[in-house]
Amino acid sequence: MENIFRFFTTHLSLTPGRPASAEASVFVHSYAELNIKNLEWEEVLIRRNKYPEFHLYGLRGLPEAGKEMILSEHTGTAILFEEHHRRIHLYISERSYIQVIDLIRDLFIRLEEYRGTLVLHASAASDGEKIIAVVGRKGAGKSTFLLELLVDHQYKFVSGDKLFLRINDGEIQAYGWPDYPSLGFGTILKYPRLAEMLKAEGYELDPAKPEAKILFSPHLLEKVFDFQFIAGPMPLQAVLLPDVLASEETGVIQESDPRLVTEHVEITANNPLNGWNHFIKPASSDVMLPKIQQLSDALSTCRMVSVRGKGILDSELLSRITDSSARALV
Template structure:
């Protein structure tokens, strides 16, 4: 017994057939994806995306040959790299991640994959689906940028800045002034559409920002996280932390872009939001942070992207330069509620070209 789901992002699709006995393990993965992706029932014969089968780990037989070690995901430091055992079996690559009791059985030509899961597979299956969809979206002509984001019901506001500039702090200021949360760190767009898509991630929040928000501080205590004395040190929080801890609504993608705000919370003077000149270098294009080339999932993702990606837009050949107003958020503390409300009320969507976005 199984069911098939269409997992869609922008123009891209993964067709996932889930065995009944794997439903419990997959449920938290779908909860992670659904605020950003469309996840709907699908007739298996109608699937147009990358075919994925998900089965319980008990159905997998470990190959008898000795495996070699492979890097599945490169972490920020050596102790956070994810490693797996790899076998070549006929025309397939089999990778077992022992730390999460998850197995990926990948066709070498990128045509399909079979994942065997346990109740501890959620993080690595989520990572794989994010990376697979990222590859499909980039090959389809899209661009990922490094920006947090909020929404005002009509448009998205992208929050940019150098590392430590206060993008998350600015986002929390705006949501506590009435904005919806949209994206923690990543936005995606097709350069010719003007539409912005949020992307699932686990928000990295500085301890200084957490301490300034009592509800977040209480939530981290409940999670058993020990506060760092360094205000600039970041901690990864659950993907739904803003709506569970702060009761903040999540805007559904896509949204047209309405404005860009440069975060600079260390600037002197009181907290304020002012018009600013564009700083195009802050619209940093992101590359997918996978493992080393040729390792882990990388060969499969390369082949699958070229086999299953659907064209979504004209590939970006120069820097992204949307025709929207720029602002800067300056100073320590929090802008007044009146200033935040006035700012949000001025944000309107820029005209966009209508395209099919693949979402229901």
Template structure:
């Protein structure tokens, strides 16, 4: 046990030695080992990440490489500290995260669930009612991979992505713009591979842009499900009937979320973590318009107001290589995004909202050329 892990364990009155159950994720060149004090939590996570490479029987040598994460299920209330509230991004309200920096790391408290997380470059711990908050545990695991990517000079993006016939396609939109709905519509293509739903990491090298996703299943609202026959099995028929009676505007804004198990819906071998990025679709359509949506190729430098849809703060868990944290929802510089996007084709989607129509137009562009 490293000195920092020992110090924070003593501070929080925990013992990581009880975390005798583990599983491992092989995320491209990043190896993640997750330890827990309960088999039930490991079983839940193994099932959630089943579409990604796992190795529960790997050697102790492999287990000692890469990222190590400790998950401790316990019922004790969160520790009392002089917590500072993490500022929400524009358009979002209410208390969600609070934090205090200590032991060369950051202790974070989820106000609504009572979960507590310790984050540093060498120690990662989650404690509290983990089994009741699987989504937050998944996010914590993914945040470690996201930190790894950003420390490798990838820029964080608020975007979904698929690969179709080897063509990597990112979809971005302002909040509620339908990026997940369009991404899942594109997944109907026989040769489509799921890359990512809400966070995408881009890096340019010699004019080639690499896009890496995170192992996070799409979490979608009921409107997305009701407008895609492949997804209907996610919602009980009686619930479907109730939702179909809601006004369209109310259904669009509904915050209820459902996980999409990609393997169950689209079949095996449909998930990839990485692709060469070729195209970015920026959804700038108008819900009130009856016009058919169209694609217009744009120069990112001339449309920075649209590029802001893809820009995203790394969040309170982000830590740079030197150990520094952000003190608020700061966003990487616009130039970092432009330096990447100027190496791919960027299209604005404008007009009315019609996922079927725009998917049909775009898919015609992805067909292999003779």
């Protein structure tokens, strides 16, 4: 469990001892101790992903009323949910790392949604006072511009894939979230030391496939670039909407339509795979939609810009992005 705790300590604090109250108590056992009675099983898909180690599935059984078991033999993991007692029993092996992280992330996000938090599919960095979010479709260049901010402008790492947002008095406060960065070969090869370290870890990088991507630990990025993690909360200063095109010079233009951002808000209740467990029922869309409207209204307090071109973010362009008075297409 040490490596799992380390994964979350980039953004969360771990305090020894048992709190007076908790949303769940988790007990950890060896997978070898698992003793399953005869159960009727049904197949369940936990997480769909093109990367095999992140594609999670298993069997679901109901040992008795108020209990639910998930068995994933391919990862040597079993999860017993005891809803009435708010307890979770984990039976883990050396292959359980990703699945346990995914479970904790899933439970945490469900709780955050009940607290009014929105989850934005975005990478993000901070200058120490405010946060810049990079929002867009897959392959648009979120990680490319994130690394530009981290490496060339000494910003601090906030998040590589998801950003938590809360609206307080009309202002958007952003929080980081621990995750695995996904970088394309083309982006990786721009940074020789990163490419060398990934090759040493056994990754194969093919320059002929710049669009191909790999997932790896955020601690590897920390080791390569010696940047700092910062969790927040901090005000959201700007939103970058990237479109990386190798043939064009990089330029920016101000946007005003909040839907360019709100369409990337992820709601657990809308995820068709959310029913893989029932320990914490997802907040309904009826609960979440007013929060999205609040975000839409509050986006007027921060700058939204489309960034189109090669993915090179020099100081002049960064100034245009963070300067609310800059409106011209570069």
